Amino acid sequence: MAKLLWTLAGKPNGHLPRPLIFLLITLVLVLLGYGVLNPRSQMLGSLGASAAVREPDSLEGSTLSRMVYPQPKVLTPSRTDVLVLTPWLAPIVWEGTFNSDILNMQFRLQNTTVGLTVFAIKKYVVFLKLFLETAEKHFMAGHRVIYYVFTDRPDKVPHVALGPGRRLQVLRVRSYARWQDVSMRRMQMLSEAAEQRFLHEVDYLVCADVDMQFHDHVGVEILSSLFGTLHPGFYRHPREAFTYERRPQSQAHIPRDEGDFYYMGAFFGGSVPEVQRLTKACHQAMMADRAQGIEAVWHDESHLNKYLLYHKPTKVLSPEYMWDQQLLGWPSVLRKLRFVAVPKNHQEIRSPR
Amino acid sequence: AGEVTRTHPGKSKYCLLPRVTFLFLLIVTLVFFGYTSLTLRSQKLESVLAGVSMPVRADHLQAVNVSRMVYLQPDLLLVSREDALVMTPWLAPIVWEGTFNIEILNEQFWLQNATIGLTVFAVEKYVEFLTLFLETAEAYFMVGHRIKYYVFTDQPDDVPLIKLRDGRQMVIIEIQSHARRMQVISNFSQERFLGEADYLVCMDVDMKFSDHVGVEILSSLFGTLHPGYYGVKRSNFPYERRPQSQAYIPEDEGDFYYTGTLFGGSVPEVHRLTKACHQAIMIDQASDIEAMWKDETYLNKYLLHHKPTKVLSPEYMWDKQLLLLPMVMQKVTSDDLIHQPARLEWCQRPQTAFLWLWPLSELQGA
Numbered sequence: 279m280a281k282l283l284w285t286l287a288g289k290p291n292g293h294l295p296r297p298l299i300f301l302l303i304t305l306v307l308v309l310l311g312y313g314v315l316n317p318r319s320q321m322l323g324s325l326g327a328s329a330a331v332r333e334p335d336s337l338e339g340s341t342l343s344r345m346v347y348p349q350p351k352v353l354t355p356s357r358t359d360v361l362v363l364t365p366w367l368a369p370i371v372w373e374g375t376f377n378s379d380i381l382n383m384q385f386r387l388q389n390t391t392v393g394l395t396v397f398a399i400k401k402y403v404v405f406l407k408l409f410l411e412t413a414e415k416h417f418m419a420g421h422r423v424i425y426y427v428f429t430d431r432p433d434k435v436p437h438v439a440l441g442p443g444r445r446l447q448v449l450r451v452r453s454y455a456r457w458q459d460v461s462m463r464r465m466q467m468l469s470e471a472a473e474q475r476f477l478h479e480v481d482y483l484v485c486a487d488v489d490m491q492f493h494d495h496v497g498v499e500i501l502s503s504l505f506g507t508l509h510p511g512f513y514r515h516p517r518e519a520f521t522y523e524r525r526p527q528s529q530a531h532i533p534r535d536e537g538d539f540y541y542m543g544a545f546f547g548g549s550v551p552e553v554q555r556l557t558k559a560c561h562q563a564m565m566a567d568r569a570q571g572i573e574a575v576w577h578d579e580s581h582l583n584k585y586l587l588y589h590k591p592t593k594v595l596s597p598e599y600m601w602d603q604q605l606l607g608w609p610s611v612l613r614k615l616r617f618v619a620v621p622k623n624h625q626e627i628r629s630p631r
Numbered sequence: 632a633g634e635v636t637r638t639h640p641g642k643s644k645y646c647l648l649p650r651v652t653f654l655f656l657l658i659v660t661l662v663f664f665g666y667t668s669l670t671l672r673s674q675k676l677e678s679v680l681a682g683v684s685m686p687v688r689a690d691h692l693q694a695v696n697v698s699r700m701v702y703l704q705p706d707l708l709l710v711s712r713e714d715a716l717v718m719t720p721w722l723a724p725i726v727w728e729g730t731f732n733i734e735i736l737n738e739q740f741w742l743q744n745a746t747i748g749l750t751v752f753a754v755e756k757y758v759e760f761l762t763l764f765l766e767t768a769e770a771y772f773m774v775g776h777r778i779k780y781y782v783f784t785d786q787p788d789d790v791p792l793i794k795l796r797d798g799r800q801m802v803i804i805e806i807q808s809h810a811r812r813m814q815v816i817s818n819f820s821q822e823r824f825l826g827e828a829d830y831l832v833c834m835d836v837d838m839k840f841s842d843h844v845g846v847e848i849l850s851s852l853f854g855t856l857h858p859g860y861y862g863v864k865r866s867n868f869p870y871e872r873r874p875q876s877q878a879y880i881p882e883d884e885g886d887f888y889y890t891g892t893l894f895g896g897s898v899p900e901v902h903r904l905t906k907a908c909h910q911a912i913m914i915d916q917a918s919d920i921e922a923m924w925k926d927e928t929y930l931n932k933y934l935l936h937h938k939p940t941k942v943l944s945p946e947y948m949w950d951k952q953l954l955l956l957p958m959v960m961q962k963v964t965s966d967d968l969i970h971q972p973a974r975l976e977w978c979q980r981p982q983t984a985f986l987w988l989w990p991l992s993e994l995q996g997a
Contacts, residue, residue, distance in 0.1 A: 302653070306660050343936055346883050352716050352725070352861040352944075361707050362718050365732035366739065367847065367941070369722040370707070377720035384721065384938065499722060508707070517704045535701050588696050590735070593722070611708070 343387075347377055359611055364538065364594055368502075372596045373613040376499045382420060385498040391422040392501070393480035393550075395468060396488045398427060399453045399460050401627050403434040405488045405620060410438040410446070416492035416616070424480055428467055457628040461543075462578045465561040472554035483553040486617070487544035489627075494598075494616040502593040504548035504556065506541035506586045510597040510606055515540070523580040528572050529563035530580040532587060541586050542600045543579030545617060548592070556585055680877055680911045680932040695742040702732055719886065719942055725856075727944040731847045737775065740846040746777040747849070748828035748898075750816055751836045753784045754808045760836045760978060765793040765801075767840035771974070776846060779828055783815060813909040813926055820902035831901040834975075835892040842946075842974040850941040852896035852904065854934045858945040860888035871928045876920045877911035878932040889934055890948050891927030893975065896940070904933050949973035 356362060356375045364370060394417065398406050410425065417423065425446040427435055430453040440446060451467055454460045468485060476483055482501045512520055517537040523530035547553060560581040567574060574580035598612050602619040711717055711730045718724055749772065753761050765780065772778070778799040782790055785808040795801060806815055816833060824831060830849050860868055865885040871878035895901060908929040915922065922928035 299653075302656050302660070306656050306663075344881075344884065347720070349865045350716060350720055350886055352856065352887070353714060355710055355712060355714075355716055356718065358710055358713065359708065361705060361709060361711060363711060363724055363730050365702070365705055365730075366735045367724040367726070367731050369718055369724065371722070375718055375720075376722050380721045380938070513707045533699075536699060538705055539707070588698070590697065590739070 343383055345379060345383065347379060360596070364590070366590045368590065368592050368594055370508075370594045370596055371499050371599070373598060378495070378497060378499065381498050385421060385501065388481070389422070390482065390498065390501070391424065391480045392418050392498075393424045393426055393476055393483045394418075395426045395428065395471075395483060395485045397451075397460070397464050397467075398429045398431070398435070398488050399451075400430065402488050403429060403431050404627075405490075405622075406434075407436040407438065408491050408620060409486075409488050410436070412492035414438065414441060414444070416494060417496050418498065419495075421498065426471070426476075428464075428471075455630045457630075458573065458577050462564050465557045465564065465578055465581070469554055469557035469561055472550055472557065476550045477554070480550060482547060483550055484547040485545070485553065485557075489620050489622055490544065490617055491620055492616065493618045494614045496599065496616045500547070500593065500595055500599065502548065502591075504552040504586075504589065504591045505546065505593040505595060506539070506582070506591045507545040507595040507600045508597050509540045509542040510601050512540035513597050520583075521576055521580075522583055523574040523576070525572065527570060528574050528580075529566050530574040530584040532584055537583075537587060538590075539586075539594065541579075541583050541594075543576070543582050545595065545600050546582060546586075556582070556589070559585055680907050680929065680936060695739050697735065697738045697742065700734060700738070702734065715944070719938070721938045723850075723938065723940050723942055725942045725944055726847050726947070728946060733843070733845055733847060736846050740776060740849065743829070744777070745829045745846070745849070746779060746827065747773050747846075748779045748781055748824055748831045750781045750783065750819075750831060750833045752806075752812055752815075753782060753786075753790070753836045754806070754810075755785065757836050758784060758786050758789045760838075762791045762793070763839045763978065764836050765791065769793065769796060769799070771840035771842060772844050773846060781819070781824075783810075783812075811909065811912070813905045813912060813929070817902060817905035817909050820898055820905065824898045825902075828898055830895060831898055832893070832895040833901065833905075837978045838892065838975050839978055840974065841976055844947065844974045848895075848941065848943055848947065850896065850939075852900040852934075852937065852939045853894065853941040853943060854887070854889035854930070854939045855893040855943040855948045856945045857888045857890040858948055858950050861945050863888070868931075869924060869928075870931055871922050873920065875918060876922060877914050878922050878928045880932055880935060885931075885935060886938070887934075887942065889927070889931055889942075891924065891930050892977075893943065893948050894930060894934075904930070904937070907933055947974050949975065950977050 357372055360370070360372055362370050362372060362375050369375065394413065396406075396409060406427065413423075413425070419441075421443070423444040425440075425444070426449055427446060428449045428451045429435060430451060432448045432450050435446075435448050438446070449467075449471065454463055464485075468483075472483070484500070518534050520532075520537055520540040522532040522537060522540070524534070525531060546556070548556070560578060563581045563584070564574070564578070596612075598614050598616050600617055601612065601615045603615060604619070604621055608615060712727055715727050716725055717727060717730050724730065749768065751761075751764065761782065761784075768780070774796070776798070780799070780801040782801060782803045783806045784790055784803065785806060787803050787805045790801075790803050793801070804819070812833075816831075820831070832848070866882040868880075868885055868888040870880040870885060870888070872882070873879060894904070896904070908926065911929050911932070912922075912926075
């Protein structure tokens with residue numbers, strides 16, 4: 279083609295003067311370039327500086343929003359077997375209550391970035407590979423994600439291939455001899471990191487235990503200012519049976535006639551400011567307990583439950599989002615098992631070294 | 632004398648190539664010009680109401696620290712309502728009696744020290760409705776919270792002086808009788824409401840409160856289900872169906888039919904909504920289109936593309952005369968209706984009652 283153009287330009291008895299031909303060629307190339315480059319620059323723009331080499335397959339955030347889906351039926355509950363709304367009107371997220379297409383569009387339009395924090399201290403690094411690989415399949419597909427891996431063994435963090443718009447940061451932290459301390463100090467580390475870096479990098483934080491794997495979709499339906507997850511062992515139990523801290527001397531104390539739900543310490547989150555407030559409050563409460571020589575019965579989980587009783591979450595996740603199939607099977611009330619425990623030898627994995 | 636050059640069939644094909652190439656380039660150029668200009672034009676036609684399709688900002692409210700409260704434990708294995716949808720597909724609560732604990736909610740909003748503005752328009756003969764509206768509001772609307780009534784009227788001297796509870800004020804604002812509601816609220820949101828209220832509730836004046844209407848309704852953006860359409864198929868919603876209108880909604884789209892008589896949200900969100908609706912109305916007016924249900928039509932278009940963060944059930948906008956009509960509400964027996972709170976009711980019947988007489992076959996799920 280170029281050869282032809284040059285020949286055309288050079289031919290003395292061509293039908294057109296040379297400058298005009300050059301002008302035409304330039305014009306066409308400019309238009310071609312505009313048409314090709316414009317949509318791609320929009321897509322790259324929506325992923326920001328961290329765009330991966332691969333072509334982004336993200337949901338286009340800036341197009342108009344015609345969507346076709348079945349009409350919601352006002353006189354038909356979405357679920358007839360479970361509660362889907364707390365008494366303070368926070369959604370309880372179960373399969374069947376939400377339309378992912380609508381939610382995905384809403385969050386893509388805001389160009390949402392989600393941070394997923396996970397702690398892999400000492401031997402727990404062994405869980406990272408499965409955690410990250412399954413997160414790549416099921417966690418916030420199509421959205422911007424930053425994995426924050428807190429570890430004392432950065433060299434042991436596995437190399438997992440990440441999709442477009444997703445990256446991983448390793449944050450080196452110290453370990454503690456007692457596993458209880460490892461668990462509890464997460465609150466301190468999260469609250470510090472929230473202030474120092476998360477605030478500028480992500481919109482929402484999801485704080486998860488590492489000895490887990492994603493088994494099904496976990497998406498933007500979970501995101502809100504502050505969310506907790508129902509502990510799989512207690513969603514059928516009366517509040518008197520919840521393993522809240524019952525000693526009045528502890529900051530985490532909850533009397534027997536109080537309590538909405540028993541939340542699991544392994545999966546909580548929210549907006550960065552809210553998670554910062556929660557983790558800071560829990561850490562301070564744990565330090566106050568330590569000064570009194572008391573340690574709450576379920577450690578950071580006890581303090582989390584106290585916090586969420588008096589600061590009601592704006593969404594609650596059903597046990598679909600925190601399950602142990604080995605212990606609890608697969609009851610019919612759970613249509614999906616999304617985030618499940620990885621079987622582990624507790625004694626072995628929790629050794630001081 | 633000009634030189635005339637002619638191509639002779641006998642000449643080598645080398646001579647024809649330039650002409651073919653030139654024609655090819657010309658065609659390509661025209662195609663690109665045509666494509667880009669068409670794309671631009673189609674974008675301009677998209678409605679103002681859908682165009683800047685930003686979702687409602689997330690409710691980044693600070694989770695407030697409530698105090699010790701004793702109430703029944705929520706039962707996770709028991710639905711709060713067997714007969715109704717209590718949450719939209721985008722996880723916004725649909726507020727029905729039985730879904731909320733008002734004590735918890737009251738405490739949350741008290742701790743935020745929330746001020747709620749209630750806007751009402753009383754123009755020309757509608758001034759008559761103010762007394763009943765305001766007196767019943769005093770009895771039922773957000774009792775115990777800080778309230779500011781914004782009464783927009785062309786007859787400020789005729790506004791009744793109702794005795795108000797503590798923490799409640801009335802502001803009378805004079806407007807012209809032909810003033811447009813959406814425009815007025817939009818302007819005042821920016822100028823005044825932003826500094827004075829956290830939430831706005833925008834209502835029609837020809838109503839009376841007959842039961843509790845409280846903070847359970849408050850969120851970033853809320854609409855109310857129209858009592859005549861909550862059981863009806865979307866293709867039968869009285870949306871604007873002319874594609875030329877800014878309020879156009881195709882027959883295969885639509886979540887609910889919202890009533891224009893009660894909507895609201897945070898001040899910034901209400902400002903966005905009223906501004907967009909007003910702009911759309913003006914564009915349609917310039918094209919000589921007038922939507923059948925006025926503000927309500929544009930409200931519906933807006934809420935389709937900017938999903939509300941709460942939806943109020945028809946309890947919040949009831950019409951007692953619906954009780955007399957057969958089976959618009961298929962799943963609710965007339966016994967239940969007696970116990971259903973009808974929180975707000977129309978005082979004046981609409982001129983035509985044809986709206987309510989849908990044949991059964993047209994009803995959703997029939």
